[in-house]
Amino acid sequence: MTIVSFAVAMISLAVTAIVAGGQARARLGELRAALRNLDAAETSYRSDSARALELYDRLWTIAGESAVSFVRTHPRASAAALAAALRRLNPREAEVCVEDSLNDSRMPDLLGCFRLGANVIRFSDGGRLSYVIALYFGERGRLLVMSRNGRLAGNDIMPVASGSVRSLPDDRKGRHRFYVDSRPGDTTPFGALTCRDLTVWQWDGQRLVQLVRKNYRTPKFSRVQWDGRHISVETRGEIRTLSVSNGDDRLDADLRLRVSSGGVREEPLTYHAPEYALIDDLFLRTLHDRDASDIAAAQAAARLKEGLGSVGEKSMDDCCGAVGDLRKSKIVRSKRGASVDIETWKVGLDASMQRRFHFTIRRRAGRLFVTAVDVQFGMQPDGSPGAGD
Numbered sequence: 205m206t207i208v209s210f211a212v213a214m215i216s217l218a219v220t221a222i223v224a225g226g227q228a229r230a231r232l233g234e235l236r237a238a239l240r241n242l243d244a245a246e247t248s249y250r251s252d253s254a255r256a257l258e259l260y261d262r263l264w265t266i267a268g269e270s271a272v273s274f275v276r277t278h279p280r281a282s283a284a285a286l287a288a289a290l291r292r293l294n295p296r297e298a299e300v301c302v303e304d305s306l307n308d309s310r311m312p313d314l315l316g317c318f319r320l321g322a323n324v325i326r327f328s329d330g331g332r333l334s335y336v337i338a339l340y341f342g343e344r345g346r347l348l349v350m351s352r353n354g355r356l357a358g359n360d361i362m363p364v365a366s367g368s369v370r371s372l373p374d375d376r377k378g379r380h381r382f383y384v385d386s387r388p389g390d391t392t393p394f395g396a397l398t399c400r401d402l403t404v405w406q407w408d409g410q411r412l413v414q415l416v417r418k419n420y421r422t423p424k425f426s427r428v429q430w431d432g433r434h435i436s437v438e439t440r441g442e443i444r445t446l447s448v449s450n451g452d453d454r455l456d457a458d459l460r461l462r463v464s465s466g467g468v469r470e471e472p473l474t475y476h477a478p479e480y481a482l483i484d485d486l487f488l489r490t491l492h493d494r495d496a497s498d499i500a501a502a503q504a505a506a507r508l509k510e511g512l513g514s515v516g517e518k519s520m521d522d523c524c525g526a527v528g529d530l531r532k533s534k535i536v537r538s539k540r541g542a543s544v545d546i547e548t549w550k551v552g553l554d555a556s557m558q559r560r561f562h563f564t565i566r567r568r569a570g571r572l573f574v575t576a577v578d579v580q581f582g583m584q585p586d587g588s589p590g591a592g593d
Contacts, residue, residue: 233295235263236318249343264346268356283324290322291340318342338472357412362386363402365509376465379408385428396450398424415468435461445487445527479544482572502572511579541566
């Protein structure tokens with residue numbers, strides 16, 4: 205091919221890409237309008253509305269075709285350039301919506317603008333490139349991996365939004381790995397906590413495989429950390445029987461994934477105060493009449509069951525503070541173990557009152573073990589005396 209014919213071919217490709225880009229932008233605008241006309245519940249990631257899923261699938265197809273077209277005309281495109289090209293598919297109305305949201309005095313609800321977003325990373329194998337593309341639109345997301353020959357593999361994910369995609373070291377067989385930090389709730393205007401999704405993936409050039417998925421709650425704008433060996437993030441843990449306000453970090457725990465050449469392994473949650481995790485486990489077993497002999501003395505478990513009273517009969521909701529709100533608390537640690545004083549309040553039960561628990565905790569074979577429990581009742585919400593021991 206001569207220099208002139210090569211130049212003509214490149215100009216032809218560029219013109220074709222411009223025309224295709226305009227058509228893709230128009231099609232995306234139509235889909236955006238159709239999705240915005242649906243009920244909000246249908247477009248939520250929790251919904252399985254057939255109409256919404258069909259529209260989203262068409263949208264992901266447009267984005268995938270546009271990504272392939274862009275890379276064909278820009279064969280050495282950087283990850284940032286591909287992401288920018290995909291974002292240029294957005295109609296002006298979507299950009300105006302985002303601008304208005306950012307200028308709002310409240311926290312912006314950017315997901316409600318239905319703007320196509322893309323986070324992209326690039327892998328290079330001997331000069332041959334492949335791309336990982338995390339797309340998000342409204343409350344849904346799609347992960348695409350474009351192979352060196354332009355083939356696409358994909359999987360649904362929660363929208364990355366203000367999150368990130370990051371490459372990890374290849375495994376011992378040379379397969380690429382990366383994680384996706386999805387943060388759909390960080391840009392919503394309500395609450396200090398948000399629900400997130402952390403997924404780890406493997407790509408061998410042909411198949412996309414999800415290795416780990418962790419859904420967790422965390423304070424907004426906390427960051428996923430990678431130190432070369434671990435992926436870690438602060439979470440609200442898995443305490444089920446006690447609840448705290450959104451800004452209270454007493455029950456927080458660190459989620460850690462160990463990444464090695466042999467695989468990715470989830471490590472046990474590391475609680476900032478492990479005593480609360482032990483107490484939660486004991487509360488939960490007591491509420492469900494399950495054996496607790498491996499974590500508490502029989503007399504301590506029996507005293508706790510007596511002290512919980514009708515909470516055990518009427519409140520079996522393990523995820524919303526079955527024992528109550530954690531008010532005052534104090535942990536005094538020693539070489540032998542710890543003493544823990546907590547004060548809880550449970551509203552809406554016959555036994556709606558303040559409770560004070562004192563736990564004596566000792567170390568046995570390297571583990572925490574409850575040796576004694578004391579329970580005292582406080583005052584009713586109307587100020588009348590509570591029941592005695």
